[in-house]
Amino acid sequence: MKIGSPLRVAAVAVQKPDTAVTTTHAIELKRTDDHDADRTGINELPVSTIASGPDLAVGAARSALAAARWEPSSLDFIGHAWIHHQGHDFWSPAHFVADSLGAHRAMPVGIQQMCNGGAMGLELAATRLLADPTARRALVTTGDRFADEGFDRWKGDYGVWYGDGGTACLLERADIVSPHDVTLRSIVSKAIPSVESLHRGVDEFTPAARWLSPTTDVRRTKKGYIDARGLDEFHRISRAALREVVAQAVSEAGITLGDPRISSITVPRVGRTLMQETYASALDGMTKSHVSFTAAQSGHLGAGDLAANIEHVERTAPELDGHIGLFVSAGGGFTFTCAVIAFGAGAW
Structure with missing residues (x-):
């Protein structure tokens, strides 16, 4: 998609949980082995003991909003993407993100496109800002927690180890782009x-x-x-x-x-x-x-x-x-x- 009008990435943030499990410790616990560790090249995984995927997304969004000095009420669009259980069975985590931030004017949209969801959220946000002259600011969040009860982060996939975390990206339609944008x-x-x-x-x-x-x-x-x-x-x-x-x-x-x-x-x-x-x-x-x-x-x-x-x-x-x-x-x-x-x- 060609970007006809400037779209500023106002801030990006990552929210990791406070705890992590090192690969060395995971090998000691027999969660993985030296062979897989050598192939992945990963030193540690962030592991949440309490915070859900949506909680981590909200934390990342708050950090991004603070960095950009934006009020949540200025958001026109929120896209939230995930790949694993969000803490409830029949529910909209995108609306939870919007409500937790106080972004009650924004349109929250849930995006389920597997691991490409965050990228597709960015594309949808760009499309919304370019197509709707009344929309100027968008937020795209992601959030996942791969708890042991439902997902083996070390052995559940081939060549991929899964870490817990949330991300947030702020996108703005800009009339003027500064030299540092x-x-x-x-x-x-x-x-x-x-x-x-x-x-x-x-x-x-x-x-x-x-x-x-x-x-x-x-x-x-x-x-x-x-x-x-x-x-x-x-x-x-x-x-x-x-x-x-x-x-x-x-x-x-x-x-x-x-x-x-x-x-x-x-x-x-x-x-x-x-x-x-x-x-x-x-x-x-x-x-x-x-x-x-x-x-x-x-x-x-x-x-x-x-x-x-x-x-x-x-x-x-x-x-x-x-x-x-x-x-x-x-x-x-x-x-x-x-x-x-x-x-x-x-x-x-």
């Missing part, structure tokens, strides 16, 4: 629904959650898919889709893949080996930058990886002015997204 320049998504059964496998449709196992078992469905279809098709079309969304997003931002200002490419916070096999193998060489590994202290934050990666670049880049970042997201189904974000006047 962070701006969204384009965002492009592509779906490949022909591989949706990677997360369905050969399981029958069931009448209630966790009917087939006491915890969410991503390995079971992936094994069913692999046994039935193999992974060659998935790798072929997913790599093509990744390259397509990156190339299109860069083009729609008005730059080229060879632009030296593209100084970071971040991808979902999966384990290091999976990142190399799935993302770096497809994207390295497209630009003068290389895919960065950002999962070491968090693991996969569900739908929140894209926002967490923006926050990571803002916090760790030695010189932001003139920096252009490519932020890649993906989620089961499958959908891939790339957002092009410029940092400072020198980037444009």
